[in-house]
Amino acid sequence: MFEQMIIAGFGGQGVLFVGKTLAYLGMDIGKNLSWLPSYGPEMRGGTCNCSVIISDDKIGSPIITNPDTLIVMNKPSLEKFVDAVKSGGLIVLDSSLIDSKVQRDDVTVKYIPAMEIAENHGNSQLGNMVMAGAYIKAREPIFSIDDLYESVKAHIPPAKMQLAEKNIELIKAGYEYN
Amino acid sequence: MGNKVLMKGNEALAEAAMRCGCRFFFGYPITPQTELAAYMAKKMQKNGGTFLQAESEIAAINMVYGASGAGARVMTSSSSPGISLKQEGISYIAGADLPCLIVNIVRGGPGLGGIQPAQSDYFQATKGGGHGDYHLLVFAPSSVQELADLTSLAFDKADEYRMPAMIMGDGMLGQMMEPVEFKEYVDLKDLPEKPWATTGTQMKRKKNIINSLYLTPEELEELCVKRQERYNKIMETEALYEEIQTEDADLIIVAYGTLARIAMSAVSEARSQGLKVGLIRPITLWPFPAKVFEKRAETSKAFLSVEMSMGQMVEDVKLSVNGKRPVYFYGRTGGMVPQQSAILAEIKKYIKNM
Incomplete structure (x- = not known):
């Protein structure tokens, strides 16, 4: 496995x-x-992103020029990164926050109204978890949703376990969305 | 799962320092190393130590001087402009033969420069920085795990040779998260004794004096010569490096720190295209691993130093290769990070004429 992803949106999402x-x-x-x-210096409410690489082998450059996957939660970030995604790559896009379509036919695009789904579950802050669920669904079988549930539980302090459950509920909603 | 935790480089360094017995941290905030000080602020007191945000970098390094003189494992951290401010203190600490750790999470310069990753403090770290005949041990980790491991090594070597050590990272390494496994906390009682420290004579021994002022030139020269003997031994025995695919390489890339990882990716890509390229990654910048260059000057055709500077380490590569092979340079500076594709293009430029 060598999966390079860029996750991008507004600060605070x-x-x-x-x-x-x-x-x-x-x-x-x-x-x-x-x-x-x-x-770096960013405007309040400005764009924010991170690069994550998951690999079987030792990781060389932590900087990603051409991601396999773009998880994107606002329009400026989509514009910034859409052309960088590898041909054959994946874009997971929050369609409740981005009204435009991806103008490329060599990538798989998954439109998911993540924020809307999160709102329907009573927590508009957790659109990011919906996106995570949708991403896992698109990347099966290299990742498994049960592994993600376990992982989320494993890294939350016991006192905050109810947060893990809420996160898992939203991940599940994203995973099950068609 | 093991005992791995996911941590930012800055935080991992702080955790590793406390685990190997550092109980005093004196610093002043500056991007991009602030997480290190913030982590110390949160944890140092719980570990029975002292965290102090000084009024300036200069005050912080002088607190390090004092704590080290009293025998403590002590450190400070900053980024380029702050490290420049500390230079007087660093020279005094070197002149008083005291161990400590100084962390420089390098940013673009000169002057206030920027806050993005750079390696343009190489000269400052390896060729002096402050005044006088002195050196620092300089370590350049390239992953979060290595950052943690070298932190403890730097403290040990600083104590062993009674001299300041420096860890040089950059904003990329400080900010990135990777899994890291830590050693257990050492018992402070197990740290090497420091019979020279000013801990009070209890009326049982001659008093120890910590000083860097010697007005008799004969005496000062003798001290410098003795110190140089130690430096010579260090140059002989303490150089660290990693060599990757150099045995049959026509062209050897030289890069350190996080940039070495990008260079490594470029080397892998070049290899997949049938190009005979290798990588030497200096892990200690002082002492510079000169011997491996002498050896590889016999087997390879040329060297290419890749840096986030206008060309600093390249001088040490040239000195080590000693005219036997051409030494080329490629660099970006000011906070710009060379891309893998750009390094590959440089590789191709030189290798096609070989």
């Missing part, structure tokens, strides 16, 4: 957290991984 969640998954299934945030 939990973009870095989705990356961390998937990085933990990679670690827990025994893979090598790296997680690299964009850092």
